[in-house]
Amino acid sequence: MQTASSPTPLLAARDLSVGLVNRHGAFLATNRVSLAVDRGQSLGLLGESGCGKSITLRALLGLVPHPGEIVGGSVTWKGRDWRSLSKSEIRRIRGKDIAMIFQDPASCLNPVFTIGDQVTETLRLKLALKAKAARELARDLLDQVGIPAPEERLRLYPHQLSGGMRQRVMIAMAIATEPDLLLADEPTTALDVTIQDQILTLLARLKERNRMAMILVSHDVGVVAQNCDFIAVMYAGHIVEWGPTHDVLRTPRHPYTRGLLAAIPRLEVSGGRHPLQTIAGAPPTPGELPEGCPFRLRCPSARPECATIPVTLDRKPPDHGSACPIVM
Amino acid sequence: MTETPLLSVTSLHKTFGGRASLARLLQGKPARRLTALDDVSLTLGRNEVLGIVGESGSGKSTIARCITRLEKPDQGEITFAGEDVWQARGAKLRGIRKDLQMIYQDPYGALNPRMSIGRAIAEPALVHGLIGRDGARALACELLDRVGLPRSVAELTPRALSGGQRQRVAIARALALKPRVIIADEAVSALDASVQAQILNLFGELMRDLSLSMIFISHQLSVIAHLADRVAVMYLGRIVETGATADVFARPRHPYTAALLKAHPHLEARRSQTPALAGEIPSAYAIPEGCRFNTRCRYAETRCRLSDPPAAAFAQGHEAWCHVLPDLENSANS
Numbered sequence A: 001m002q003t004a005s006s007p008t009p010l011l012a013a014r015d016l017s018v019g020l021v022n023r024h025g026a027f028l029a030t031n032r033v034s035l036a037v038d039r040g041q042s043l044g045l046l047g048e049s050g051c052g053k054s055i056t057l058r059a060l061l062g063l064v065p066h067p068g069e070i071v072g073g074s075v076t077w078k079g080r081d082w083r084s085l086s087k088s089e090i091r092r093i094r095g096k097d098i099a100m101i102f103q104d105p106a107s108c109l110n111p112v113f114t115i116g117d118q119v120t121e122t123l124r125l126k127l128a129l130k131a132k133a134a135r136e137l138a139r140d141l142l143d144q145v146g147i148p149a150p151e152e153r154l155r156l157y158p159h160q161l162s163g164g165m166r167q168r169v170m171i172a173m174a175i176a177t178e179p180d181l182l183l184a185d186e187p188t189t190a191l192d193v194t195i196q197d198q199i200l201t202l203l204a205r206l207k208e209r210n211r212m213a214m215i216l217v218s219h220d221v222g223v224v225a226q227n228c229d230f231i232a233v234m235y236a237g238h239i240v241e242w243g244p245t246h247d248v249l250r251t252p253r254h255p256y257t258r259g260l261l262a263a264i265p266r267l268e269v270s271g272g273r274h275p276l277q278t279i280a281g282a283p284p285t286p287g288e289l290p291e292g293c294p295f296r297l298r299c300p301s302a303r304p305e306c307a308t309i310p311v312t313l314d315r316k317p318p319d320h321g322s323a324c325p326i327v328m
Numbered sequence B: 001m002t003e004t005p006l007l008s009v010t011s012l013h014k015t016f017g018g019r020a021s022l023a024r025l026l027q028g029k030p031a032r033r034l035t036a037l038d039d040v041s042l043t044l045g046r047n048e049v050l051g052i053v054g055e056s057g058s059g060k061s062t063i064a065r066c067i068t069r070l071e072k073p074d075q076g077e078i079t080f081a082g083e084d085v086w087q088a089r090g091a092k093l094r095g096i097r098k099d100l101q102m103i104y105q106d107p108y109g110a111l112n113p114r115m116s117i118g119r120a121i122a123e124p125a126l127v128h129g130l131i132g133r134d135g136a137r138a139l140a141c142e143l144l145d146r147v148g149l150p151r152s153v154a155e156l157t158p159r160a161l162s163g164g165q166r167q168r169v170a171i172a173r174a175l176a177l178k179p180r181v182i183i184a185d186e187a188v189s190a191l192d193a194s195v196q197a198q199i200l201n202l203f204g205e206l207m208r209d210l211s212l213s214m215i216f217i218s219h220q221l222s223v224i225a226h227l228a229d230r231v232a233v234m235y236l237g238r239i240v241e242t243g244a245t246a247d248v249f250a251r252p253r254h255p256y257t258a259a260l261l262k263a264h265p266h267l268e269a270r271r272s273q274t275p276a277l278a279g280e281i282p283s284a285y286a287i288p289e290g291c292r293f294n295t296r297c298r299y300a301e302t303r304c305r306l307s308d309p310p311a312a313a314f315a316q317g318h319e320a321w322c323h324v325l326p327d328l329e330n331s332a333n334s
Helices: A055-059 A089-099 A116-127 A131-144 A161-174 A193-210 A221-227 A246-248 A254-262 B022-026 B060-067 B090-099 B117-127 B133-145 B151-155 B162-175 B194-208 B222-228 B245-251 B255-263 B302-305 B324-333
Strands: A011-022 A025-037 A044-046 A069-077 A096-101 A181-185 A215-217 A232-235 A239-245 B005-016 B031-046 B047-051 B075-080 B100-102 B181-187 B211-217 B230-236 B238-244
Touching: A025 A044, A025 A055, A025 A069, A025 A215, A025 A232, A025 A239, A044 A055, A044 A221, A055 A069, A055 A181, A055 A215, A089 A096, A089 A116, A096 A161, A116 A131, A116 A161, A131 A161, A161 A193, A181 A193, A181 B100, A193 A215, A193 A221, A193 B090, A193 B255, A215 A221, A215 B255, A221 A246, A232 A246, A232 A254, A239 A246, A239 A254, A254 B194, B005 B060, B005 B133, B022 B162, B031 B047, B031 B060, B031 B075, B047 B060, B047 B222, B060 B075, B060 B211, B090 B100, B100 B162, B117 B133, B117 B151, B117 B162, B133 B151, B133 B162, B162 B194, B194 B211, B194 B222, B230 B245, B230 B255, B238 B245, B238 B255
Parallel strands: A044 A215, A044 A232, A096 A181, A181 A215, B047 B211, B047 B230, B100 B181, B181 B211
Antiparallel strands: A011 A025, A011 A069, A232 A239, B005 B031, B005 B075, B230 B238
């Protein structure tokens, strides 16, 4: 499905830059990021902590926490710029067309209301349903996301459910409006591996069934590899590599992607404790980036000219592009 | 293994008291108890890494806490170098404490935020009388070298360090007592991939250079595959399969191990249409009758609901506690 370059993708960001403020001052958390997804496609944003992947996801919805703001670039939804949309249109898109799920479902659910109260409230607001119809749909949705005995679960409070079940509830609420796009921010990071597997299988099924697009943010290469058609590798606020998942994993082009893939212990290679390849140093602190290529201080192939080069992909998506002009 | 193991754990049981509801008290019922460990036995050889893998609530951390005397087991025996860890007193106990060191997931929580790194590293050795006040500085420098940190770090406080650097400090402090066994509980789980590889390599070097033994607890199968010589797979307070890591991961003999391996997000394979394992881990307050895995097992038969499976032994110390799979193997082989 090579449609990321179709004339009007479902959602596209062009040169999106987000400024945030921490105790050291203002800095760019996301630096001229461009990306696009189309119906039925999934894009994985892969990167280590502080690389700007979560803030990118929020910026796509225009939800940058104060005092941060989008300082450059644009986001278009079905070809229309966010800035040209009215408040009510934006509200409708955020509530209906785009849904979002997070790493920690416990903090997204109100502890003093039952699951049923919260799911039906969402349905009544978003779909303008009457109480009874909302209750029925809620039960149906819980059933769809694989929650056993949904009728009884609706009467429970969030703390009475496991982490996996809470995440299923969040997914049920997210898919209630049959959104065109699901934004998922580390949706399985807090879950055990067998539960992670269940949730990701569920998301894959929903994506298939509803032709839903998905942007999945994760630090786990395996999770992105198994669930995404395209990968965007982020480092220090930049997308440093982009391409079809298979290509990026087989023939990584950017030194950071190469280093990251080589650093991961593989299940298939047991024993021996052969040294893993490592990337020297640690990911940079946001706001303390070197000039030029942000990876150059850790890069084995760095040259003097890296201090001045701009970070831009050499090929446009959906082709396999890298932001490193040194390593080919 | 013919030689006596360095550390052995035999039939360890540990339950935790639940809250007794008023209703239960009035009915004269006892408070429900959470079963953390139910008859767990394992051994650790010299210069060996034993990996313990399992999901949350499987009891893997409780084993570590019982071995290091942080939790008193209800039953069972823990022997280190011929001494019963829970019977030892006086100098022998101090010796055991010195020899068994733990490293935790969150090095920030394990380090005093107001103490300099140098002092934090040298303090255990001072307490145990291995060095005098004047030796502290030299020891800290030596250990910082050992874990690959610049000596200047000794003057800093934990706040000034990154997560990976803090974990190196925690390792240096564990090494300060020249322990014989290191128990690492999710020691690389909080680290970014590029930093995790550095710490895994450091563990590899330490194993090679210092003839340590290690119990490495993790939920990440790939990390266990990389580091551990032998592995024990835990489910709901019990070991369900154990053996040489390469062997267990290549030919799992327990359905739970097989499901864990299938659920692991591989880089190469595309996801399958059905999840590796249905359902969730049952409550540790109400462990299923018979084989505790039977509620989620696709091979479950009547006998699995009635009786606890005995150990089925395979080559090279590979054991699995399952009624069905070993039988299937045997009938396939004959």
